[in-house]
Amino acid sequence: MTSEDRFPDMAQIDAELERLLGGGSPSAQAPAWFGDVAVLVRTARAPARPDELTGEADIVARMVELRLAVLAEAAIEDQTEAPAVGQDDPDEADAPATPRVNGHVNGVNGRVNGVNGHVNGTAPSAARTAAMDDRTGGSATGDTTTGGTATGGTTTGAGASGAEDSRKETTGRDTGGEERVAATAAREPGGPTAREPMESRLRERMSLAELDDYRAKHGGERYYVAKHSAPAAEEPPHAVARTVGRVIAMKAVAITTAAALGVAAAAAATTGIVANVVVPAFNDHFQHMVPTSESPDDEQKDDDGETGSGRSSRSASDIVTCQTQLAPCVPPDLNSVATDPLTGSTLVAPSTTAPDSTSTTVPDTTTTTSSTTTSTTEPAPTTTTPTTVAPDPQALSSSP
Amino acid sequence: MIKVPPTEATRELDFPTLLDAAIAGEQKALAEIFRAYQPRLLRYLRAQEPGMAEDLAADVWLAVARGLGRFRGDETGFRGWLFTIARHRLIEHRRRNARRRTELLSNDRMDGPIERGMGGDPAWLVLEQLGVQETVEMLVRGLPADQAEAVLLRVLGGFDVTEVARIMGRTPGSVRVMCHRALKRLAAKMSQEALAE
Numbered sequence: 001m002t003s004e005d006r007f008p009d010m011a012q013i014d015a016e017l018e019r020l021l022g023g024g025s026p027s028a029q030a031p032a033w034f035g036d037v038a039v040l041v042r043t044a045r046a047p048a049r050p051d052e053l054t055g056e057a058d059i060v061a062r063m064v065e066l067r068l069a070v071l072a073e074a075a076i077e078d079q080t081e082a083p084a085v086g087q088d089d090p091d092e093a094d095a096p097a098t099p100r101v102n103g104h105v106n107g108v109n110g111r112v113n114g115v116n117g118h119v120n121g122t123a124p125s126a127a128r129t130a131a132m133d134d135r136t137g138g139s140a141t142g143d144t145t146t147g148g149t150a151t152g153g154t155t156t157g158a159g160a161s162g163a164e165d166s167r168k169e170t171t172g173r174d175t176g177g178e179e180r181v182a183a184t185a186a187r188e189p190g191g192p193t194a195r196e197p198m199e200s201r202l203r204e205r206m207s208l209a210e211l212d213d214y215r216a217k218h219g220g221e222r223y224y225v226a227k228h229s230a231p232a233a234e235e236p237p238h239a240v241a242r243t244v245g246r247v248i249a250m251k252a253v254a255i256t257t258a259a260a261l262g263v264a265a266a267a268a269a270t271t272g273i274v275a276n277v278v279v280p281a282f283n284d285h286f287q288h289m290v291p292t293s294e295s296p297d298d299e300q301k302d303d304d305g306e307t308g309s310g311r312s313s314r315s316a317s318d319i320v321t322c323q324t325q326l327a328p329c330v331p332p333d334l335n336s337v338a339t340d341p342l343t344g345s346t347l348v349a350p351s352t353t354a355p356d357s358t359s360t361t362v363p364d365t366t367t368t369t370s371s372t373t374t375s376t377t378e379p380a381p382t383t384t385t386p387t388t389v390a391p392d393p394q395a396l397s398s399s400p
Numbered sequence: 401m402i403k404v405p406p407t408e409a410t411r412e413l414d415f416p417t418l419l420d421a422a423i424a425g426e427q428k429a430l431a432e433i434f435r436a437y438q439p440r441l442l443r444y445l446r447a448q449e450p451g452m453a454e455d456l457a458a459d460v461w462l463a464v465a466r467g468l469g470r471f472r473g474d475e476t477g478f479r480g481w482l483f484t485i486a487r488h489r490l491i492e493h494r495r496r497n498a499r500r501r502t503e504l505l506s507n508d509r510m511d512g513p514i515e516r517g518m519g520g521d522p523a524w525l526v527l528e529q530l531g532v533q534e535t536v537e538m539l540v541r542g543l544p545a546d547q548a549e550a551v552l553l554r555v556l557g558g559f560d561v562t563e564v565a566r567i568m569g570r571t572p573g574s575v576r577v578m579c580h581r582a583l584k585r586l587a588a589k590m591s592q593e594a595l596a597e
Contacts (some may be wrong), residue, residue, distance in 0.1 A: 004504060017583060018561075033590050037587070045555065045558075047439070055454065063434070069424035070469060071424070071498055
């Protein structure tokens with residue numbers, strides 16, 4: 001017979017199982033195996049055996065140590081995050097001290113330096129500790145609490161290993177809030193003492209006259225205190241590395257800029273050189289390549305009778321042009337010397353050389369040339385120059 | 401007034417007082433709590449991970465000591481918190497163990513009493529110690545993992561269906577069904593053993 005046959009109601013089954021798993025005895029109508037399971041459950045719930053508590057001392061000691069460390073951290077955090085009450089309001093800052101240590105500070109003395117004055121709300125009350133003592137029959141407070149009993153707002157029996165400065169300030173003042181400040185100051189040398197009276201803080205920073213000026217200028221001390229009470233900005237880590245990095249970056253930028261400028265200047269200079277030097281040179285070169293400016297070598301070759309090359313083969317018009325251009329070089333025909341009808345003097349065509357050059361004419365003859373026979377480079381001034389030097393026909397023929 | 405489980409043969413203490421003292425770091429209070437809950441915790445861990453039960457239990461207690469200040473609740477809540485931590489430690493251990501592919505032996509359970517020098521006949525000590533643990537293992541032997549865990553939490557942890565469901569992240573209905581199936585399987589097994597005898 002199954003359990004479903006015996007317990008048609010599901011709720012009844014659940015109730016029976018609940019009783020069974022809870023260590024209870026099965027009902028009379030339950031199957032036999034319910035009893036066996038009940039025995040197993042009761043056995044599994046048997047009291048502790050000695051071997052199951054073997055590591056008790058070690059584990060409990062570690063637990064106690066851990067708890068005290070956690071409490072100490074909490075106390076430090078409490079004091080670090082000291083409320084800003086009184087920081088802005090001078091009246092509250094100067095108000096009479098209120099007791100900050102409640103009755104019993106335990107478990108922290110001797111373990112945490114300089115923070116034994118304020119473990120608030122986590123310690124059991126004295127009555128509760130006494131009840132614990134009564135129950136356990138031992139002296140619980142004697143084991144775990146050493147000193148640290150606070151009355152009113154004055155902390156006596158400062159921690160055995162507290163910091164010297166902290167101890168002095170703690171014993172020198174009565175306010176619980178200032179105990180926190182002292183502990184904070186001892187922990188953070190040079191840090192802002194947030195709980196000090198505002199007036200003293202202001203006096204530390206400037207004289208009263210300056211303070212009055214500042215108030216008049218900036219409209220009150222609150223802004224000033226907030227500004228100057230802020231902790232100094234921390235030095236960024238790896239300052240040297242950051243400086244070196246900045247220098248390297250600046251140098252890289254400078255080098256890159258210089259290189260870019262140099263390339264641009266070189267390009268501009270090259271363009272200028274090409275435009276001003278190379279292009280005119282090419283132009284001049286190609287101008288000299290026109291037939292009117294044949295090199296004397298070619299003429300010499302032609303004169304030598306070497307007519308095999310292409311350049312030497314000239315057309316008839318070229319030859320005529322050449323002859324017309326060389327006309328000034330040809331010795332003047334004495335028969336065709338013109339005479340100025342007005343003056344009766346002999347007209348001589350200007351030389352193809354410079355005007356100031358030694359133009360030679362026959363003194364007793366006058367050469368007259370038309371404007372068509374003048375050189376193409378110089379405008380032909382129609383000047384009449386009496387020549388006194390006898391012309392040398394060979395020299396004239398050799399001149400271009 | 402909520403009491404620490406009386407079956408643990410501990411002093412019947414007011415649990416909130418005990419907890420406050422333990423939070424403050426009182427050694428005796430922490431020892432009381434340890435004595436009250438360590439046996440069942442250890443059985444629960446031994447039933448699931450025999451070779452590492454002691455180490456896991458120590459980790460659990462250290463975690464309890466670290467987080468005790470943040471705990472808010474009564475005795476049932478504390479018990480649930482304790483077994484939840486134990487369950488998480490167990491899962492973490494199994495994950496690590498699966499990555500390492502290390503097979504841990506359960507000889508510790510056999511050798512422990514002898515090595516600890518409890519005196520008397522070692523064979524008797526082993527058998528006596530196996531009595532409780534063997535019983536626990538008989539409860540969950542052959543069960544699927546989730547059913548075994550539900551039964552262990554109900555039997556050793558002393559939780560009701562709702563608490564077990566919360567610890568396991570299941571619905572109460574599924575926990576109820578798991579326990580029911582586990583007991584049916586256990587009944588079938590015991591019937592077969594009875595027939596075999």
